Structures are given as C-alpha cells and as structure tokens.
Amino acid sequence: MTAHTHPLGVVAQLDENDLREFDEDLRGDLIFPDSEEYEDARNVWNGLINEYPAVIVRVNGASDVARSVTFARDNNLELAIRSGAHHQAGSAIVEGGLVIDLEEMNTVRVDAEKQVAHVQPGTRTEDVLAETQQYGPATPTGSAGEVGIPGSTLGGGIGWIRRKHGLGIDALRSVEIVTPDGELREASPDHNEDLFWAIRGGGGNFGVVTNFEFELYEVGPIVQALGIFYPYDAAEDVLETHRQVMSDASEELTTILLSGHIPGLPPMPDELAGTDAVGSTIPRTSSTATLPSVLTTRNTVPIA
C-alpha cells in the first residue's frame, strides 16, 4: 500500500501494483494529491466546496472511462463524474474517492446534412453553440455559456430556445454511456430504451455519458437579448404583466423571471446595486420581429 498525501494529511492508501496496472491501461493521466496539477484539478465552480479526492483520472476516451469505473469499484472508491464542474453542490468532486475528469474529451462535430451535433462531455454551452453557429442552427443548452453540457442536459437542460424547441433532453437523440458494470452502451429511442428514458432527467445516476447526439434547430438570424429589472416593491405588478404578455407571446420569445439582491457588479445596473429587485431576462430569436413594447418600457432598467 502506498499513502497518497497532501499537506493536510493522508488522502488515500492504494495498492501500488493495482495503480501501476491501472496507469498502464489508460491513455489519459492520473493526478494524485502530491501532483502539481492536483489543486487546479480538484477545483469546482462553487468555491465553498473544498474536497480532496484520492485520485483524479483525466480520461482520454470511453475505454479510460470504463477502466476507471471498474478500478473504483474494485477498490471500493466512491466515484464522482466531473464534466463542466459547474454543479452548485460540487458533486463533480468527492472526498477520498476517484474523480473521472472528462474535460479533455471536448470535441463537437456538427453534421449539417443530418442536422445533428455529436458532443463530447468535456464541452460547455459556449463550445457547442460556437460550432453549431458556423452552420446557423442551435440546440437547447443551458443559458450560461460556461455551464457544462452533461450535467445540464442530464438534469433537463433549461435554455433560451425552450418555448419553441423544449429542453436539452427533448433534443437528445442518443448517448454513448459507460454503465456501472463498465460496459459501453448506446441508449436511444431504439436501443436500451429504458436507460435512455432514465438518463433524460436522472443525472449521473445511471452511468458516465461519453458522447451526446443532439438535434439541431434553425434559429434567428436575429437574436435579441434584454435584461430588465424593477424595484422589488413592483413585484406584484411585474408578475401579473409578465403573465399576461407571455400568455399569447410568440414561442420564439423565452423569459426567465428572477428575484433577488442585486450585486454591484456588471452587468447589473449601478442604480439597483444593493437593493432587492425583480426582473426578467429575455432572449428572442426571429427573422424580423421586435420585443413586445410592454416588456421594454414602463420603469425598466435595461442591463443588456
């Protein structure tokens, strides 16, 4: 047994021979608590999360993922899946366990003729849209550019074109997934249908997705976006107006209503810094039309 230590203490004791064999089987890299890359590799979006995995496997392909799943199982290591590392609860990392880090599996391949995109799990919203927009279409993704595709899609995937095209899981045609027995499987409406049903909302509980196939939709060519915030005491009026406007608005218009304390940070308006506010962010994709005037006037403080 070899102890893998960190300045704060021993993180894990793992068998040296097992580790050597594991390392030899991999195309990717093992990162230990005493490796130079460890601090960066264990960081997640939520800076309050501070956990120390025994080993981080920076995988390079589905075979590395399968091997990591079996290594974790054989060594009784708790397993975490890290794609965009954006989950609020920090579930991409695990204390004393094994992390499958997919960040280097990050290609996006667009098939313009079939109107689909093949997306690897190390990608974020901004990576996928950058590639699909070379051809014009888009697929429903998270609304923030840095959100990871896997976690957001497998949790549903709430994005900017959802009123017309639905959630991320509605655009999902198939996945390749390594299941807990270490097998690589396809799941789609025609293969392993029950597994396909389960992952569309079931998060990382059924395996590690190594490839997503998404349907693409035409958008634009004009994409408008606007953020409007009102003082919190106008909330009742804002919510009622919002309800009325959206009840017969075009499906190309999507809104997200927000309420909360406004930080004094861009792109929030200085006038509202430190106050409570209610507001809406509104993107719209269309060929010609403009935003309904009721959403763009009346005591608004536009932020974008």
Ligand SMILES: Cc1cc2nc3c(=O)[nH]c(=O)nc-3n(C[C@H](O)[C@H](O)[C@H](O)COP(=O)(O)OP(=O)(O)OC[C@H]3O[C@@H](n4cnc5c(N)ncnc54)[C@H](O)[C@@H]3O)c2cc1C
């Ligand atoms: C600022 C902010 C904005 C957000 N905006 C949106 C939004 O607009 N729309 C939206 O839908 N969500 C949004 N979210 C929530 C987001 O969907 C989740 O945080 C999501 O988990 C992030 O995905 P990730 O790949 O970065 O996850 P990670 O943090 O890498 O992983 C989180 C979990 O997802 C699962 N998972 C990750 N990768 C895989 C994989 N390859 N195979 C199987 N399971 C996997 C695992 O259970 C893992 O523990 C937002 C979150 C934040 C913090």
